[in-house]
Amino acid sequence: MTAVGSWGRLRRAEHFVVSLPDRESAGYLISSARRPGLAAGMQRSYGDVSTNEAGTLWDCRRLDKFIAFDEHSGVLTCESGVLLRDIQATFSRRGWMLAVTPGTAMVTVGGAIANDVHGKNHQTQATFGNHVLHLTLLRTDGEAIQCSLRENPDWFHATVGGLGLTGVIVSATLQLKRVPGPWIQAEDIVFESIPEFFELSRASEAEYEYTVSWIDVTTDGGRRGIFTRGNPVAASKREPEHRRLSFPITPPVSLVNRLTLPAFNHAYFRLKAAQARKHIEHYRSFFYPLDAVRDWNRMYGSKGFYQYQSVIPRRDAQEATRAMLTECSRAGAGSFLGVLKTFGDVRSLGMLSFPEPGTTFALDFPQHGQHTAALFARLDSIVRSCGGRLYPAKDARMPPDMFQDGYPRLEQFVNFRDPGISSDLSRRLLGT
Amino acid sequence: MTTPTERIVVVGGTSVIAQHTLRTWLENRDATVHLIGRSKSRLASVEADLRVRLPGSRFSHEAIDLCDIAAIKRVTEQQTANGAPDIVLIAHGALASQTDSQKSLHAASDQLITTGVSPALWLEAFAARMATGTLAVIGSVAGDRGRRSNYLYGAAKSLIERVVQGLQHRYAGTDLHIVLIKPGPTRTPMTEHLALAGVRLADVHQVAEAIAQAVRKHRRVAYVPGRWRLIMTIVCAIPAPLFNRLDL
Numbered sequence: 001m002t003a004v005g006s007w008g009r010l011r012r013a014e015h016f017v018v019s020l021p022d023r024e025s026a027g028y029l030i031s032s033a034r035r036p037g038l039a040a041g042m043q044r045s046y047g048d049v050s051t052n053e054a055g056t057l058w059d060c061r062r063l064d065k066f067i068a069f070d071e072h073s074g075v076l077t078c079e080s081g082v083l084l085r086d087i088q089a090t091f092s093r094r095g096w097m098l099a100v101t102p103g104t105a106m107v108t109v110g111g112a113i114a115n116d117v118h119g120k121n122h123q124t125q126a127t128f129g130n131h132v133l134h135l136t137l138l139r140t141d142g143e144a145i146q147c148s149l150r151e152n153p154d155w156f157h158a159t160v161g162g163l164g165l166t167g168v169i170v171s172a173t174l175q176l177k178r179v180p181g182p183w184i185q186a187e188d189i190v191f192e193s194i195p196e197f198f199e200l201s202r203a204s205e206a207e208y209e210y211t212v213s214w215i216d217v218t219t220d221g222g223r224r225g226i227f228t229r230g231n232p233v234a235a236s237k238r239e240p241e242h243r244r245l246s247f248p249i250t251p252p253v254s255l256v257n258r259l260t261l262p263a264f265n266h267a268y269f270r271l272k273a274a275q276a277r278k279h280i281e282h283y284r285s286f287f288y289p290l291d292a293v294r295d296w297n298r299m300y301g302s303k304g305f306y307q308y309q310s311v312i313p314r315r316d317a318q319e320a321t322r323a324m325l326t327e328c329s330r331a332g333a334g335s336f337l338g339v340l341k342t343f344g345d346v347r348s349l350g351m352l353s354f355p356e357p358g359t360t361f362a363l364d365f366p367q368h369g370q371h372t373a374a375l376f377a378r379l380d381s382i383v384r385s386c387g388g389r390l391y392p393a394k395d396a397r398m399p400p401d402m403f404q405d406g407y408p409r410l411e412q413f414v415n416f417r418d419p420g421i422s423s424d425l426s427r428r429l430l431g432t
Numbered sequence: 433m434t435t436p437t438e439r440i441v442v443v444g445g446t447s448v449i450a451q452h453t454l455r456t457w458l459e460n461r462d463a464t465v466h467l468i469g470r471s472k473s474r475l476a477s478v479e480a481d482l483r484v485r486l487p488g489s490r491f492s493h494e495a496i497d498l499c500d501i502a503a504i505k506r507v508t509e510q511q512t513a514n515g516a517p518d519i520v521l522i523a524h525g526a527l528a529s530q531t532d533s534q535k536s537l538h539a540a541s542d543q544l545i546t547t548g549v550s551p552a553l554w555l556e557a558f559a560a561r562m563a564t565g566t567l568a569v570i571g572s573v574a575g576d577r578g579r580r581s582n583y584l585y586g587a588a589k590s591l592i593e594r595v596v597q598g599l600q601h602r603y604a605g606t607d608l609h610i611v612l613i614k615p616g617p618t619r620t621p622m623t624e625h626l627a628l629a630g631v632r633l634a635d636v637h638q639v640a641e642a643i644a645q646a647v648r649k650h651r652r653v654a655y656v657p658g659r660w661r662l663i664m665t666i667v668c669a670i671p672a673p674l675f676n677r678l679d680l
Contacts, residue, residue, distance in 0.1 A: 065477050066484035
């Protein structure tokens, strides 16, 4: 038994970890393992989607081989344990990159598919699953299912964003996107109000592929933030050294708290505001600023932290965002990583994919027991009243009925579950 | 595309350290690489992976029993028939459980042969047929002093070190360079159980870079990461009565 916990550090639980060393033996190891099991990668999900207490975890990190790549079409086939970091580093110099990447590259391809992750270019490229051409799914009964939009499409729609519950993804074929190189022309713009953010989003969407914004969630209702937008650009700069800091210890209490947060956020705002002009940036610092600090999740202390990420349909987005910010300041709870982003209109492929047209808002909160739970209950009621939903990859606490209401295709999805697979999240939200 | 002229042979081609070392070597240059290993399917998947990563280089592979003396002889003859390769990296070995090896003499013998005798024979066979080039082999800090948790593995690695010393003496002053790499515990599949137990492991990228540099500079013995030279000097200096009371 091995103690495994996810990125939010809320808890660590004992698991039987079975490492899958290669594609050939994966089928046998999956079908012969103690049930229930769950495919696992880098444990970068925040809550309990990636853990399976007292059960088996099939560790896919050794399935890290590229299988084939076509330089002309940009089609890459690889094993599911390949890290997004390796794809970006290998192909960005050859004119190709992932079409969609989340805010960390330290995740596996399998995890990116199972959570159907999104990035700063949702409005043009939709989610990770929209660029998956094919995947191989191993079921615990020994069956291998090949799926794509044409071949077994139902299985494909269930598995993309399927939270790992339909089987173990062992390999996938991805369509990479042509880029001029590893550089991004980026621009940071200060905004002073929520309507200003929405205005900037509208104004930027046509001309900028990447948009995202950070909002200062200590300023009593969120009046200021930094809107970042960018486009891939050809540049002949020297690639920056890969420097990494690390957070070497876990402090007993969260360093992000009522006393420090205004200072943190003020400093971050000032720093960004001072640099707010057009500049050419390497993709690593543009897409993955937090990857430069290893174990940054330790800063929330030994009790861990929650991330609360919602999406609100467009009609109510502005009002709901303001209401959530008001709740945060009423609760005296700030957040260091307040991230706002508008999603585009392209429908996600997965039955349980999170993004939908509207605005997504992500907030981090250190774990403070009842106090945090009460705030979440109030945020939940705002999200639910607007027909919004929460992101399972970030979640550790939403009530089951909120999940059911938020994901209308759930009823269809459960038919594709693998009976040999279960996770802490599936037991919490689906009962099994 | 022309075939690159630099030629590299890797024995133990599926070793994670070997794969990363190849990636480092070939990041900015191309070579013709022959991978030798035990499992045909794993070699094929490593080869496919390297082809994608390093499109300028040429790869081939061959699966054989690495402990079979006739096979060692045949393969080394083939690989040196048209002149010596520029680099030969001998990277195979297995870290079996010490407790299993203590329970079974067969397991103990397997550990000594796979990790010690076989690499030593590959060294002998290649050295005898190479007038130039670099012959690099992966040893281990575990070979510096026997300790209860892994002394059979350590003994096998120590055997390699004595063979390397002898070869370095035998070929001193020639154009054949023999390099012994001694990694500390490195994050690879072989050490997964250590990682799970919370042991601090070196990053395989860094180890690969250190190996590439040791080969380029014709180091006789390279500890990677370098701090292990100091650590092992201290470990070796601890008097036995004290050492034997330590839980190492």
